[in-house]
Amino acid sequence: MDLTCTEDEEDFRHRLRAWLAEVLPKLPDRPHPADWPGRRAYDCGWQRMLHDAGYAGLHWPEDAGGRGATPTQHLIFLEETERAGAPYVGAGFVGLLHAGPTIAAEGTPEQRARWLPPILRGDEVWCQGFSEPDAGSDLASLRTRAVRDGDEYVISGSKIWTSHAEIADWCELLVRTAPVNADTPKHRGITWLAMPMDAPGVTVRPLRTLAGTAEFAEVFLDEVRVPVGHRVGEENDGWRVTMVTLSFERGTAFVGEVVACRRVLEALARTARANGRWDDAVLRRRLGRLAAECAALWRLTQWNVSEAQRTGGVPGVGGSVFKLRFSQVRQELYDAAAEVLGPDALDAGQEWVADRLSSLSYTIAAGTSQIQRNIVAERILGLPKGR
Amino acid sequence: MDFQLTDDQRALRTGMRELLERRFPRTRLRAVVDGGAVRGGGLDRALWRELGAAGLFALRVAESAGGVGLGLPEVVLAFEEAGRALLPGPLVATELAAGLSGSLAAGAAQGETVVTALDEGGAPVEYLASADVVLALGPTAVEVIPAEEVARSAEPIRSVDPATPLHRTTPGRTRLDQADRTGQADRTGQADRTGQAGPGRSGLAARLRREAALLTAAQQLGSASRTVELAVNHAKHRTQFGRPIGAFQAVQHLCAQMLVRAESARSVVYAAAVTEDPGDIAAAKLLADEAAVHNARDCLQVHGGMGFTWEADVHLHLKRAWVRAGQWQSAAAAEEELAAGLVSTVETCL
Numbered sequence: 001m002d003l004t005c006t007e008d009e010e011d012f013r014h015r016l017r018a019w020l021a022e023v024l025p026k027l028p029d030r031p032h033p034a035d036w037p038g039r040r041a042y043d044c045g046w047q048r049m050l051h052d053a054g055y056a057g058l059h060w061p062e063d064a065g066g067r068g069a070t071p072t073q074h075l076i077f078l079e080e081t082e083r084a085g086a087p088y089v090g091a092g093f094v095g096l097l098h099a100g101p102t103i104a105a106e107g108t109p110e111q112r113a114r115w116l117p118p119i120l121r122g123d124e125v126w127c128q129g130f131s132e133p134d135a136g137s138d139l140a141s142l143r144t145r146a147v148r149d150g151d152e153y154v155i156s157g158s159k160i161w162t163s164h165a166e167i168a169d170w171c172e173l174l175v176r177t178a179p180v181n182a183d184t185p186k187h188r189g190i191t192w193l194a195m196p197m198d199a200p201g202v203t204v205r206p207l208r209t210l211a212g213t214a215e216f217a218e219v220f221l222d223e224v225r226v227p228v229g230h231r232v233g234e235e236n237d238g239w240r241v242t243m244v245t246l247s248f249e250r251g252t253a254f255v256g257e258v259v260a261c262r263r264v265l266e267a268l269a270r271t272a273r274a275n276g277r278w279d280d281a282v283l284r285r286r287l288g289r290l291a292a293e294c295a296a297l298w299r300l301t302q303w304n305v306s307e308a309q310r311t312g313g314v315p316g317v318g319g320s321v322f323k324l325r326f327s328q329v330r331q332e333l334y335d336a337a338a339e340v341l342g343p344d345a346l347d348a349g350q351e352w353v354a355d356r357l358s359s360l361s362y363t364i365a366a367g368t369s370q371i372q373r374n375i376v377a378e379r380i381l382g383l384p385k386g387r
Numbered sequence: 388m389d390f391q392l393t394d395d396q397r398a399l400r401t402g403m404r405e406l407l408e409r410r411f412p413r414t415r416l417r418a419v420v421d422g423g424a425v426r427g428g429g430l431d432r433a434l435w436r437e438l439g440a441a442g443l444f445a446l447r448v449a450e451s452a453g454g455v456g457l458g459l460p461e462v463v464l465a466f467e468e469a470g471r472a473l474l475p476g477p478l479v480a481t482e483l484a485a486g487l488s489g490s491l492a493a494g495a496a497q498g499e500t501v502v503t504a505l506d507e508g509g510a511p512v513e514y515l516a517s518a519d520v521v522l523a524l525g526p527t528a529v530e531v532i533p534a535e536e537v538a539r540s541a542e543p544i545r546s547v548d549p550a551t552p553l554h555r556t557t558p559g560r561t562r563l564d565q566a567d568r569t570g571q572a573d574r575t576g577q578a579d580r581t582g583q584a585g586p587g588r589s590g591l592a593a594r595l596r597r598e599a600a601l602l603t604a605a606q607q608l609g610s611a612s613r614t615v616e617l618a619v620n621h622a623k624h625r626t627q628f629g630r631p632i633g634a635f636q637a638v639q640h641l642c643a644q645m646l647v648r649a650e651s652a653r654s655v656v657y658a659a660a661v662t663e664d665p666g667d668i669a670a671a672k673l674l675a676d677e678a679a680v681h682n683a684r685d686c687l688q689v690h691g692g693m694g695f696t697w698e699a700d701v702h703l704h705l706k707r708a709w710v711r712a713g714q715w716q717s718a719a720a721a722e723e724e725l726a727a728g729l730v731s732t733v734e735t736c737l
Contacts, residue, residue, distance in 0.1 A: 001396065001460045002389045003661050009388065072388045269729035278730075285719065288726035292655070292670035299390070299654035306390040321650045324643070370636075376646055377639035381619045384634040 003302065005072070013076050019053055020084040027087070033213055040125060040167040043090035047122025056120040057096065059252075064104035065116050071252070071309045075301070078255035088256065091164050095119035095126035097253065099172040102192070105244050106233045115170070115194065127168035129159040129195070129219055130242070137371050139174075140186045140239060144221060146175035146193065148228070153177075153193060155201075155224045161365075165204045165217035171195045173226075178236050192238035194230040201225075211357040212348070253366075254326055258301055261294045261333055264352075272340045286336050293329045300325070320372045320380070327362035327369060334359045390657070392464070399461055403443075403468040410437055413700070416473055420549045420703060430476050430501060430517035439498015443469075443478075444485040448496050454485075459598070463605040463660040470609025470679075473703055475550040477514045479602045479714075480504035480522045483595050484531065491520050491531045504599065505537060510714045511553035515541055524596055527589035548706035597668050600715040601659055604671045607679035607711050608656050610704050611649040614679075614686035617701065618642050621690050632689075641689055645682045652678040666728045673721040679708035 005013065027046070031038030050056045059074040060066020069077070089096055100119045103111055118124035135142040144157025155175055162171070171194070178189030195202070201224035206214035233241035269287055272278040304318040334356035338345035347353060363369045377383045392400070411434065419431070438444070446462045448454020455461075462482060469478055480503050485496035494500035503518035507525040515521070518534040541554040619642055622633030632638050652674040659667035683705035687694035694701045712718070 001392060001657055001661050003658065005388050075388075266729050269726070273730060281723075284726045285722035287729060288722035288724070289673065291666070291725040291729055292673045292721070293651075295658070295667060295670040296651040296655040296674055299658040300651060302388065302390045302658070303654045306388060309389070310391060318650070321647050324647045325651050370640070373640040373643035374636070376643035377633075377636075381615075381639075381642055381646060383619065383622060383639050383642060384631050386634040386636050386639055 005076070009070075009072055009076060012073050013080060016055070016077060016080050017084070019055075020080065020086055023049060023053075024084060024086060030087075036166045040091050040164075043087065043092055044122035044125065046087045046090070047092045047096075047120075051121050056122075057100070057116075060101065060104060060116075060120075064100075064112060065120050066104075071305045074252055075255060075305045078252055079259055082256040082259040091125045091167060092119070092122060094128045094164065094168075094172065095124065095170075098128055099126040099170070099194070102172065102241060102244055103194075103232055106192075106241050110229075111194075111232060124169040125164060125167055126170045126172060127162050127165045127197070127219075129162060129171045129173040131161045132158060133160050133218075137368055140190065141180075142174055142176060142190065144173075144175050146177050146191060146226075148177075149225075151228050152225045153191075153228065153231075155193075155195070155221050155226060157221050159219040159221070160207070160216070162204075162217050162219050163215060165197070165219050166206065168197045171197055171219070174238055174242060177238075187239045189236050190238040190242075191235050192232045192241045193226050194232065195224065195226050199224050199226065210360065211354060252301070252305065254322070255301055257330070258294065258297045258326070261297065261329065262291075264333060264337070264355075265290055265294060268337055268340050268352075275340075275342070277340055277342065283336070283339055286339070290329065290333055290336060293325070293332070297322070297326055297329060320367075320375045323367065324369055324372045324376070330362045331359045390661075396461065396464055399457075400464045400468060403465045404471070406441055407468060407472040407474060410434060411472055411474055416475075416550070416700070416703070419475055430514055432501070432517075435476060435501060436498040438474075439496065444482050444498060445496040447482075447486055454496060459601070459663060460657065460660040462602060463656060466602045466605035467609035467612075467656075470606030470707075471613040473550065473610070473700070473707060475514075477501065477503035477518060478606070479599050482602060483598060484520070484522050487522075487529075487531065489531050491533070492522070502531075503534070505532075505556060506596075506599075506715060508715070508717075508720075511544060511546075511555050512537065512541060513551050513553055513710070515554040516543070516552060522595075524592055524599070526596075527592050529592045529595060546710075548703070548710050550703065551707065551710050553710070596715060597663070597665055600672045600721075601656070601663075601668050603711050603714050604652075604656050604659070604668075604675035607672075607675035607708060608649070608652050610708055611645075611652060611675065611678035611682045614682040614701070614704050615642065615645045615649050617704075618645060618682075618686040618689040621693075625691075638689060641685050645685050648674075648678040648682055666725060669716060669721040669724040669728075672716045673718055673725070676708070676712040676718060680705065680712055683708050 028042065031042050047056065054067065055077065057064070057066035058069040058077050059071070062068040096119060100116060103115050107115070119126065130139060132142050132144060144155065144159065146153040146155045153175070173193045173195045175191050175193060176189055177191040178184050180186045180189060201222040203220040203222070205218045205220065207216040207218055208214050209216065265287060269278070272283065272287070277283055300318065300322050304322060307318060334352060337352040338356060341350065341352060344350055345353060378385055442455045443465060445454035446457045446465060447459065450456035466478065481495050481501060484492040484502035492500060492502055495502050500520065501514070501518045502520050502522050503512055503514050505512050505521050505523040507523065512521070515534060515538055521532045521534050521537045523530040523532055537556065541556045544553050544555050546553040619633065622638050622642060623631055625632050655667065655674055656671040659671040683701060687701045687705065690699055690701055693699050
């Protein structure tokens with residue numbers, strides 16, 4: 001059990017800090033959340049800066065254009081950029097964390113050469129077309145159909161919860177290429193395609209969330225034609241191809257937010273001291289308990305990252321344990337914030353109130369807490385498959 | 388950074404588990420429980436010496452002094468196993484006393500001298516009738532007192548945990564308490580008894596209290612992990628409605644939350660063992676207490692009617708968890724310490 005960083009890791013941290021201190025003051029102002037073209041330009045601009053400084057695709061393998069960094073270096077990168085207040089990955093999320101790693105792992109040399117460099121440079125934005133109105137937790141029941149027509153697939157159906165659809169160049173799309181029947185279970189018969197978002201027949205409709213903003217979109221596909229050469233992996237093997245991607249998501253996807261939790265908690269304590277609510281022992285103890293929860297989340301992250309480092313980069317099952325705790329703590333944090341704010345908790349213009357609304361998605365997005373508990377029960381604890 | 392167990396640490400944990408399986412199998416736990424430790428039940432001195440001979444109390448004692456020469460993380464791993472097996476006895480106080488260089492506590496490291504603890508915070512004293520000496524810890528004072536001296540002002544209570552006899556002490560009766568209240572933490576004469584004289588004594592008290600909290604948390608962690616195993620095992624084998632109850636999501640999700648509690652507590656207990664930071668230790672105690680108590684409750688629920696019986700071991704985990712939760716740093720104290728840490732942080736350090 002060693003929590004100290006090696007000389008190399010400290011060296012990496014210090015060079016990163018120095019670079020952040022130099023470049024962050026030069027960043028333009030953040031665009032308004034509703035300004036999608038502005039957000040794309042800002043996020044891609046930041047990615048270009050990372051690329052030029054040698055920090056793009058840090059955790060990607062070197063033969064895919066990445067830096068081949070260790071999981072610990074990647075953790076340090078996420079920790080330091082969050083502490084320094086650097087921009088989030090934003091519009092680059094799907095490309096850098098889902099589509100890119102999938103193409104790197106499963107794509108042909110031509111596909112890697114075509115798609116990976118623009119992701120790393122911040123030239124192209126990807127979105128994700130996985131969930132459907134009738135295929136949420138039960139993702140494998142998806143029904144968007146792709147029919148082969150010569151050198152093309154012809155695709156019809158609809159996708160939902162697609163972030164950055166308005167500004168994306170490409171969509172990593174899961175489609176059904178074989179009907180479900182006695183011989184073909186639903187997990188087979190799915191194919192992974194890269195779909196250009198400007199193809200005829202693609203319609204994007206923003207989806208307004210309970211927070212009042214349009215962070216997601218629905219994507220309607222009406223006989224969209226995609227070249228067969230845009231398929232990654234074999235036909236009907238897309239489920240396995242996708243699982244390669246999803247395992248990347250759980251390792252370090254929330255590091256920045258765990259660091260942010262501690263910062264929010266300290267700000268809550270300051271506010272409570274200023275407005276007198278700190279004198280309430282119940283509230284004070286509630287914040288103290290959340291400090292313990294934040295510490296546990298950080299240590300769990302370090303634990304999981306160290307495990308991934310030992311197993312060669314593959315995140316273990318600890319991801320589900322982490323996500324269950326994290327999503328619950330995140331919601332408790334903003335419930336406590338509401339108590340600190342008092343009457344101001346009803347002012348939707350307050351940053352913490354907006355964050356409180358956003359936090360409601362945490363126990364649903366990227367696998368609901370119920371699905372996570374199923375995973376823990378069946379895959380970690382070995383309980384019989386239940387229905 | 389490599390926040391995983393080293394091969395040596397894994398070997399130590401395995402060795403400790405095997406030792407306890409040999410020397411303290413379930414039959415012996417049940418003998419302690421059913422033999423009536425409730426009133427004056429004694430500590431198994433032979434077992435205590437065996438544990439001492441195996442090095443349990445001397446893990447942190449320097450090799451030059453006949454110890455094993457390891458660190459706090461190794462003690463935490465060993466105590467986690469002790470908690471898992473529900474090993475009875477004043478383990479924490481004896482381990483702490485083994486590291487003190489006083490004459491009264493001599494023999495603690497070998498398991499020859501049994502040392503229990505008096506926490507001036509007011510928790511009952513465990514195994515007082517079996518102990519030779521008492522390690523008394525106030526907020527700033529440390530004292531090692533002959534057990535009979537403490538026993539004169541202590542009353543046995545009918546302990547909720549059948550494997551942990553408890554005495555209630557009268558507040559203000561011990562000289563240590565008076566010392567703390569009058570601010571004389573380092574009294575001439577008393578200091579000689581422990582051999583811990585000098586200006587570092589109030590720091591010593593704080594350190595021992597933190598280590599006590601951490602080692603108690605380590606045992607809670609072991610119990611919390613064990614009740615996950617017990618619940619999962621029961622859920623796999625108990626059949627109702629024609630299938631194992633573990634196939635029902637209602638039961639699965641209880642078990643999943645138990646694992647989440649145990650693993651969250653584990654990460655912060657292990658980290659606290661490495662950093663020895665007061666905030667980390669407070670977080671470790673808080674989350675380990677919660678994991679032990681709530682996991683035992685959920686384990687009881689998964690066991691259904693069997694869980695409510697004396698025969699099943701579930702209640703032993705719950706009762707011991709209650710005892711430990713009240714020792715060294717209660718939830719309220721831990722939460723207040725963590726809250727104070729939120730406003731005193733100069734540079735954010737998770």
